[in-house]
Each structure stands twice: as C-alpha cells, then as structure tokens.
Amino acid sequence: MNTTFDVLVIGSGITGCATARALSRYETSVLVLDRGSDLAEGATKANSGIVHAGYDAVPGTKKALYNVRGANMYEALAGELGVPYRRCGALVLAFDDADRKTIEELKTRGETNGVTGLEILDRDSLLKLEPNLNPEVVAALWVPTSAIVSPYEMAFALADDAALNGVQFRFDEEVLSVTRDPDGCFTVRTDRETWRCRALVNCSGSSGADLHNQLSARKLTMIHRRGQYYLLDRAMKQPFDRTVFQCPSAMGKGVLVSPTVHGNLLLGPTAEDIDDPLDTATTASGLSDILKKAARTWAGLTTRTNITNFSGVRAHLTTDDFVVGPCEDCPGYFEAIGIESPGLSSAPAIGLDLAEMIAGYLTVSRKEAIVPYPVPPVPFHDMTEEQRAQAVSADPAYGNIICRCEVVTEAEIRRAIRRPVGARSVDGVKRRTRAGMGRCQGGFCLPRVAAIISEETGIPLKEVTKNGGKSYLLSDTVDVFLKGGHDHE
Numbered sequence: 291m292n293t294t295f296d297v298l299v300i301g302s303g304i305t306g307c308a309t310a311r312a313l314s315r316y317e318t319s320v321l322v323l324d325r326g327s328d329l330a331e332g333a334t335k336a337n338s339g340i341v342h343a344g345y346d347a348v349p350g351t352k353k354a355l356y357n358v359r360g361a362n363m364y365e366a367l368a369g370e371l372g373v374p375y376r377r378c379g380a381l382v383l384a385f386d387d388a389d390r391k392t393i394e395e396l397k398t399r400g401e402t403n404g405v406t407g408l409e410i411l412d413r414d415s416l417l418k419l420e421p422n423l424n425p426e427v428v429a430a431l432w433v434p435t436s437a438i439v440s441p442y443e444m445a446f447a448l449a450d451d452a453a454l455n456g457v458q459f460r461f462d463e464e465v466l467s468v469t470r471d472p473d474g475c476f477t478v479r480t481d482r483e484t485w486r487c488r489a490l491v492n493c494s495g496s497s498g499a500d501l502h503n504q505l506s507a508r509k510l511t512m513i514h515r516r517g518q519y520y521l522l523d524r525a526m527k528q529p530f531d532r533t534v535f536q537c538p539s540a541m542g543k544g545v546l547v548s549p550t551v552h553g554n555l556l557l558g559p560t561a562e563d564i565d566d567p568l569d570t571a572t573t574a575s576g577l578s579d580i581l582k583k584a585a586r587t588w589a590g591l592t593t594r595t596n597i598t599n600f601s602g603v604r605a606h607l608t609t610d611d612f613v614v615g616p617c618e619d620c621p622g623y624f625e626a627i628g629i630e631s632p633g634l635s636s637a638p639a640i641g642l643d644l645a646e647m648i649a650g651y652l653t654v655s656r657k658e659a660i661v662p663y664p665v666p667p668v669p670f671h672d673m674t675e676e677q678r679a680q681a682v683s684a685d686p687a688y689g690n691i692i693c694r695c696e697v698v699t700e701a702e703i704r705r706a707i708r709r710p711v712g713a714r715s716v717d718g719v720k721r722r723t724r725a726g727m728g729r730c731q732g733g734f735c736l737p738r739v740a741a742i743i744s745e746e747t748g749i750p751l752k753e754v755t756k757n758g759g760k761s762y763l764l765s766d767t768v769d770v771f772l773k774g775g776h777d778h779e
C-alpha cells in the first residue's frame with residue numbers, strides 16, 4: 291500500500307489540471323493519476339478550442355454558471371501562463387426565419403446568463419465583417435466575448451504550475467476501482483498500484499459515470515459522443531477572422547468554421563453517439579457530413595490545404611448538465627463529470643470551486659507563498675530576427691531547426707521535455723512545441739524528435755513512442771540498421 295495523500299485526482303484533462311493547480315494553493319498533498327501516457331489525452335486534446343461566451347447553456351444550469359465564470363477568467367489566466375489565446379468573437383448564422391428566431395432566443399438566453407455585448411447583425415454588416423460568408427446568410431448573432439485558446443497547452447501550463455507547487459502526476463495508470471473505507475478514507479486500485487486518500491476527485495472524463503456509480507447509489511448514465519474535424523494548414527490565407535457557427539441542435543453546437551490560435555482553420559465537429567469512448571477514428575461519412583455543413587457557412591470551401599483529420603469524444607450525461615461538487619451520499623468524494631462542451635471554457639471556474647470545497651472538507655488552509663510560474667519564452671517561430679539572433683547566441687540549440695514546417699528548434703524541444711510535467715513521447719513534444727503539427731505532419735522531424743527524447747530521458751530509442759503504450763516508432767527490422775548495417779545474405 292502506498293502513502294495516503296490528502297487528495298487524489300483521477301484524470302489530467304483540463305478539469306483535473308485546473309483542479310490540481312487550484313489545490314496546489316492549499317496545504318495539501320495531491321496526487322493526479324491518468325491512464326494516458328501524458329496530460330490531456332482525453333477530450334482535452336481534441337476539441338474546437340473555443341472559449342464559449344455562454345449564450346448557449348440553459349440559464350440556471352451548472353453549464354451556464356461555470357461557462358460564464360470560466361470564460362471570464364480565461365484572458366488573465368492565459369496571460370499569466372503564457373498560453374495562446376485570442377478574443378476573436380463569434381458569429382451564429384441564420385439562413386431563414388426559423389434560424390432567426392433561434393438566434394434571438396440565444397441572445398436572450400445569453401443575456402440572462404450574464405453575457406455582454408450580444409447583438410443581432412443584418413446581412414450587409416455581416417458580409418462587410420466576413421466577406422467569405424455564404425451570401426445566402428440573412429442575419430447572425432454577434433458574440434464579441436467568444437475567444438479561441440489552445441486547449442492542451444492550457445492543460446500543460448496548469449499542470450506545470452501545479453507540479454511546481456507540489457502536486458505529483460503519474461501516467462499510464464488506470465483506475466479500476468474506488469471504495470470508501472470505514473475510516474472515511476478512499477482506496478483507489480489501479481492496474482499498477484493501490485492508493486489511499488482522504489478526499490477523492492473524479493475528473494475522469496469518459497470514465498466519470500462508471501467511477502461515480504461505484505461510490506454513489508444515485509446512478510448516472512453516460513453517452514459517448516464523437517466529434518470529427520478537418521484541420522487546414524496555416525500557410526493558407528485564412529477566410530475568416532472570427533469563429534463562425536450555425537444554429538445549435540439538441541446534439542450540440544453544430545459545425546463551425548474557425549481560426550485556431552496558431553492560424554490554422556478548423557472545420558467540424560460531427561456529433562455521433564458511439565459505444566467505445568476511446569474510438570477516436572474518423573470516418574468517410576463523418577468527414578463528408580462536415581464538408582456539406584461547412585459549405586453552408588463558407589461558400590468557397592476548399593480542403594486543398596487539409597493537413598489532418600482527428601476526432602474527440604464528448605462525455606455526455608443523460609441528465610444533460612455538468613455534475614460538479616461533493617457527492618451527496620459519499621462524504622469526501624468530489625466530482626466534475628459530464629463535462630462536455632462548454633467544459634474547456636468552464637474548467638478554470640470548476641477547478642477553483644472544487645478546490646475550495648475540498649479545502650473546506652479537509653479543513654486545510656491556503657499556503658502562505660506559492661512558487662511563481664516562470665514566463666515561457668516566445669516561440670522561435672514568432673520571434674523577430676533580432677530576438678532570434680539573441681536566442682541563438684545565448685543557446686546554440688536555438689540555431690538547430692528540427693521542425694521545418696513550424697520552425698521549431700532543438701532548444702524548444704529540449705525545454706518541452708524538461709518542463710515540470712515534461713513530454714515523454716513524440717506527440718507530447720508535438721503538442722508542447724508544434725514540432726510535427728505542420729504540413730508534413732512530422733515526416734521530416736519525427737526521427738530527430740525521437741532521438742532528442744531518447745537523449746534527454748535515457749529512454750532507449752527503440753522504446754520511444756508516438757503516444758505511449760505500444761506505439762513504438764522503431765521495429766526489430768529497423769534495429770538492424772541502427773546497429774550499423776543490414777546484410778542481404
């Protein structure tokens with residue numbers, strides 16, 4: 291049996307990371323466990339990256355409450371942690387009278403939720419603002435406070451900050467069972483270890499309901515709802531400055547066309563109910579559905595510069611709201627489950643609330659001092675020539691470009707691995723630095739990134755993975771070449 295932690299958090303997506311960071315401000319010992327090989331391997335790595343303003347959630351729900359509170363925290367948080375964020379605003383398009391009624395309802399709903407600046411724009415003003423919109427549009431809801439963010443970079447920064455302030459993270463460890471013991475503590479059994487904690491927090495995304503149902507008599511049912519995407523190259527001239535939605539439906543916010551914080555263009559997502567929450571495949575029918583719908587927004591749609599397709603899975607509860615807070619029939623057990631959209635937007639507020647509730651339950655006080663988060667360096671890609679020259683003279687590894695598409699240097703890759711919760715796989719480096727995110731999708735830089743990971747961590751090159759588990763990059767056949775030649779006898 292391992293040490294008893296004050297708090298054990300299951301899941302290191304955006305919700306678990308925000309909760310861990312908020313808990314790190316209190317005099318508590320905190321362990322975060324994740325079955326993935328890195329942070330943010332669930333819904334947090336594959337979503338639209340929109341910080342929703344809060345016009346869509348039904349007033350009075352937890353979704354509405356946390357969405358608006360979380361969105362209001364984002365700009366300052368992203369600034370403090372050096373995470374890419376841009377308040378670009380959003381449009382919700384109307385193409386007929388029924389849509390017009392919907393956007394008016396969304397405006398009223400948003401105002402009830404406390405969203406400011408909402409306006410209905412007519413066709414002419416819209417086309418002036420975004421000339422590439424389908425000219426059949428008749429009106430739109432303008433949402434100036436909507437923003438875009440890099441979701442996984444936010445999770446990485448929150449986790450690094452939490453780790454700097456004492457939180458421990460463990461990966462590749464799946465929680466299989468949770469029980470409340472007679473002494474009020476919890477036993478958490480994973481596929482590798484058994485842990486004990488005084489307070490347990492379930493931020494486990496797609497496993498949320500299963501783990502909840504082990505501890506509570508009030509059973510929850512979860513539906514796994516997949517969303518697929520197209521991602522277009524940032525080298526193309528972007529057709530839109532703002533996020534453009536169509537009217538939402540019961541299945542979600544509909545297909546959007548949106549710039550990303552890194553200057554790519556995102557088309558999607560679909561909304562399909564699936565059995566396996568880990569099934570992040572893309573399908574021909576899903577992708578063709580996106581194109582059909584996105585063409586309604588963007589009349590000149592072209593996917594000539596498409597660089598990848600991906601999908602993420604929403605954790606939708608049949609009760610259709612977030613469950614956040616202490617579980618009524620299991621003291622010491624806290625949860626943030628059913629955190630589908632707008633969960634990314636809501637996470638900072640959910641994390642703060644949960645930490646405060648847990649600190650109250652454990653009767654622990656706030657720390658007198660915290661370790662400040664170091665300001666991250668400007669990416670080499672975004673530096674001026676002068677800044678680049680300075681960087682190279684301070685550290686020659688800045689002069690070695692590893693990823694040519696995204697202009698990522700050796701120095702940045704080494705830093706990504708050395709971060710408090712550093713990268714251990716090629717995808718981990720990719721999400722922290724953008725090496726491999728460009729047009730060639732890692733075709734050029736992947737072997738070089740793998741070699742740097744091996745050098746930095748001591749993991750033998752043959753055991754470096756793309757994204758954990760058995761996703762090895764090298765096979766035994768390749769090993770023959772590594773050893774210095776291949777004979778054809």
Ligand SMILES: Cc1cc2nc3c(=O)[nH]c(=O)nc-3n(C[C@H](O)[C@H](O)[C@H](O)COP(=O)(O)OP(=O)(O)OC[C@H]3O[C@@H](n4cnc5c(N)ncnc54)[C@H](O)[C@@H]3O)c2cc1C
Pocket residue numbers: 300301302303304305306323324325326329330331332333334335336337338339340341342463464465466493494495496497498515516517518559601602603604605626629630631632633634635636
């Ligand atoms: C297609 C799509 C589009 C979206 N768009 C937006 C958007 O634009 N804006 C917005 O606000 N929200 C959006 N969302 C919602 C947002 O992505 C989620 O609300 C958010 O990422 C949920 O974060 P989380 O930490 O709760 O869950 P996750 O990110 O899923 O994290 C859960 C973690 O728990 C781990 N885990 C699971 N089971 C176990 C176990 N048994 N043991 C150990 N670890 C476990 C997983 O590996 C994972 O790392 C979207 C979601 C999807 C899928």
